[in-house]
Amino acid sequence: MKVKKSLVFFIPDLTMGGTLSLIKTLIPILKKHYNISIVVQEIKGQLSLDVPIYSLNTKNTILSVIKLNSYLKSEKIDIILSFMERANLISYVACKMTQIYCVLSIHNSPKYAFCKRTFLKRLMGRLLYKMIDKKTPIISVSKGISKELKNDYKLTNIHTIYNLIDCKKYVQNTSTLKTIQLLSYGRFVDQKRMYLLIEVAKFLKEKKVDFKMTLIGDGLKKDSLLDLVRKYQLTSVVFLLGEDSLSQSQKDAHIYMQCSEFEGFGIAMLEAMACGLAIIAVDCPYGPKEILLDNCGILIEDNSDKQIVEDMSLKVVNLIDDSTYLQNLSKKSLERSKDFDIDKISGQYIDVFEAF
Structure with missing residues (x-):
């Protein structure tokens, strides 16, 4: 029997609206192919699904990178899929330290979302998009976002996958x-x-x-x-x-x-x-x-x-x-x-x- 790879969903917390709805829809079908767990920066909100949930117990970005890196290595994780800019940044840096396959997902237009955010969050987002290498796969949920990522940040390994429902x-x-x-x-x-x-x-x-x-x-x-x-x-x-x-x-x-x-x-x-x-x-x-x-x-x-x-x-x-x-x-x-x-x-x- 083929051994299942381990897949982690990494999100800031369990109150992420549409993102959490997407994860809840994906998990039952992806569990047939992968051993799934969820990692959050902090336990906030609830998720009633039969998968392990691990909290980093910190909102600090640097500490989150260190703790996520440790978790990925100790649990021998094969793949990580992260959601939202902060989680994407933490995941990207942590995976660079471990050589784990990292998939980033973008659920909002950087251009329009950034103008509504604090200076620090805008800086963090722009830093992320500037540092992503061409090999890192990015899942974008719309053609409009994909076009923006290509034109504004010269990213190339982009996969447009529409949000899904059951x-x-x-x-x-x-x-x-x-x-x-x-x-x-x-x-x-x-x-x-x-x-x-x-x-x-x-x-x-x-x-x-x-x-x-x-x-x-x-x-x-x-x-x-x-x-x-x-x-x-x-x-x-x-x-x-x-x-x-x-x-x-x-x-x-x-x-x-x-x-x-x-x-x-x-x-x-x-x-x-x-x-x-x-x-x-x-x-x-x-x-x-x-x-x-x-x-x-x-x-x-x-x-x-x-x-x-x-x-x-x-x-x-x-x-x-x-x-x-x-x-x-x-x-x-x-x-x-x-x-x-x-x-x-x-x-x-x-x-x-x-x-x-």
């Missing part, structure tokens, strides 16, 4: 609610621009549209979003809920909405499509345009806040007024989501892992 997990929308149900979910942070959706709700209420809006997530902007809901007197139509409400909300919703300033390749949108929700999304870099091919969703031009709110609101009204159009978009979403199923994409990860 389509079998998702129940197709069965909502019989007459009131149109709008849904969005993700981290409540500046990047996601959830406040624009509350502005959309204000617009719709003023136009006397019959709707409910559910925003699911958590984050630094939660309190300011709640304040905005109260300010506009929308507490009867806009609801901010936790992740435990996601499954039921997906079943009840008709339309998924996304206003992000930038994305990598949004897993939340893929999940909504697998539930058969019609999609309305701002055409931000990158992701939405690559996902919503062949008019399988509605793209809104990334314009001023005021224009985005108006355009998105009018598209919601159009879908409410034209149930046939809404149903067609729902069917197209469901069909398109199959292109991102784990059975179609997971093999691309194995190809990268086996290339060393």
Whole structure:
């Protein structure tokens, strides 16, 4: 019997949103081929999967390199896949000291993400991209990110592998609610621009549209979003809920909405499509345009806040007024989501892992 290679997923912690969702989807199928473990810088968050989790118990970058290097050698790890810039930097340096096969993954545009980060984090990210050698494989989750890495940092060993989902997990929308149900979910942070959706709700209420809006997530902007809901007197139509409400909300919703300033390749949108929700999304870099091919969703031009709110609101009204159009978009979403199923994409990860 062929001995399985050992594979480590390295992430800062267990609260990484879409990244953690991706890991949870990958693990069951990759366990057939590899002995998998997870290494984090610190135990923060939870993961209910039957794999060992080891914590470095430090957020310090230099100490993390030393401790990760020690772990990789003591456990005789063959392959490490890291996520996010800090983890990528730590992993890259640690693996250079051990000659372990290191795969880096990039889930956001460096150009757009860096402008939102502290000086130290920007410096760390740029240092990483400048020091990567041409042999190190990089997994990028969108063609837009891959192009940016090639043009701005002259990186060449790039593999574009779209984020994936397990389509079998998702129940197709069965909502019989007459009131149109709008849904969005993700981290409540500046990047996601959830406040624009509350502005959309204000617009719709003023136009006397019959709707409910559910925003699911958590984050630094939660309190300011709640304040905005109260300010506009929308507490009867806009609801901010936790992740435990996601499954039921997906079943009840008709339309998924996304206003992000930038994305990598949004897993939340893929999940909504697998539930058969019609999609309305701002055409931000990158992701939405690559996902919503062949008019399988509605793209809104990334314009001023005021224009985005108006355009998105009018598209919601159009879908409410034209149930046939809404149903067609729902069917197209469901069909398109199959292109991102784990059975179609997971093999691309194995190809990268086996290339060393």
